[in-house]
Amino acid sequence: MPKLQVAVVGLGRLGLACAEALLDESELGLAGVVRRPGAPAALPGRLQLYPVATHVRDLEGVRAALVCVPADAVLGVALELLQARIPVVECACFEGKALESHHTALDEAADNHRVAAVVGAGWDPGVLPLLRSAFEMLIPHGHTMFHRHPGLHLHHSAAVAEIHGVKGALAGEYRGDNGESQHYVYVELERGAELAKIQAAIAADPLFAGEVTQVFQVARLSELEGNDGQGVVLDRRGSATHGPHQSLLLEARFDPTAISARVMLDAARKIPALRRGAHRYAIGL
Structure with missing residues (x-):
């Protein structure tokens, strides 16, 4: 069975941990990394063989995306990916009404574009x-x-x-x-x-x-x-x-970053079986 090709959006500590973890996955593959314009085009270590783009549309065969940008940018990035009908996994930490609003916005977008999203797939939340x-x-x-x-x-x-x-x-x-x-x-x-x-x-x-x-x-x-x-x-x-x-x-x-990366990959493996809409992360999702 071919691997589910996953893009990593953002290459801070979390994005780097996710990208490196994807290299050792049997069910998931690294489709490439999306970085902001002006960021270095070369990737470190084993990642240097994989493509880098400033927009996910420039990567081939993407079937899911791990959103690894700062929390205040997660919603905007995730909504753009969902609009392109790319399922997303994110681990932004929100509480109370902010969490409800965040989840509602992603749920509506994912449902409208007939794809799935996993919210809070990290150590905390998650x-x-x-x-x-x-x-x-x-x-x-x-x-x-x-x-x-x-x-x-x-x-x-x-x-x-x-x-x-x-x-x-x-x-x-x-x-x-x-x-x-x-x-x-x-x-x-x-x-x-x-x-x-x-x-x-x-x-x-x-x-x-x-x-x-x-x-x-x-x-x-x-x-x-x-x-x-x-x-x-x-x-x-x-x-x-x-x-x-x-x-x-x-x-x-x-290391909470390494643990969050493992949780995001676990969520990505579940993407093909999820119904459209947003899902809060759970073990056995």
Whole structure:
């Protein structure tokens, strides 16, 4: 089956991530890149073999477009593409009435021109709201704590490494919006060591006592060293009046641009099966 040919509109960080990810796709192909007039005509690295144009009409065989321009320009670019009957995927972050207005405008245009559009196909919006909704569906009675810790710097913790069963440890501190200090400790454990016992030992250490401390087990500390990307912690704790107290915890460290590019490609793969109109991104769309 031939690959669905996709154009990338805009070549900032997101556009570059999308274009490079398309090169390794089995179902999608890179039709080319659309850049503003005056931008360099040559593309970097493996992309240099692909065409560059100032308008999508100058690229051949485009069957979908990933809109990777600044948020305030997304609507105008997307409407122009839809008018040319090219399905679009975008990940602009809007909230409330601005989001409703944005979605309505794209839905009307996509329906009028008999093509599909996917709205909010990124990390946030996109995957993060879906994860929060899933946690709240699984634990309907409780409260959710969400923390971002962008650029959290990790350092080796000798105090934690000395705990029996710990092979090595990295620790970092992040001060939340409320001023509260929060510690994040990542441990690589010896074979047979129990995480619960390690967590208890860390909580009892004077270095961490009395402060919010999250402890996470990792397979290899080397995967975290030198990684200062964005981090998030999503913690859902149940408050049921009877039965066990449920809890769900998600901890992640990642490059949000790379994650958004993967989500946009996932949405693009779904384009051929979507009815006309605008669709908010969902896993399994």
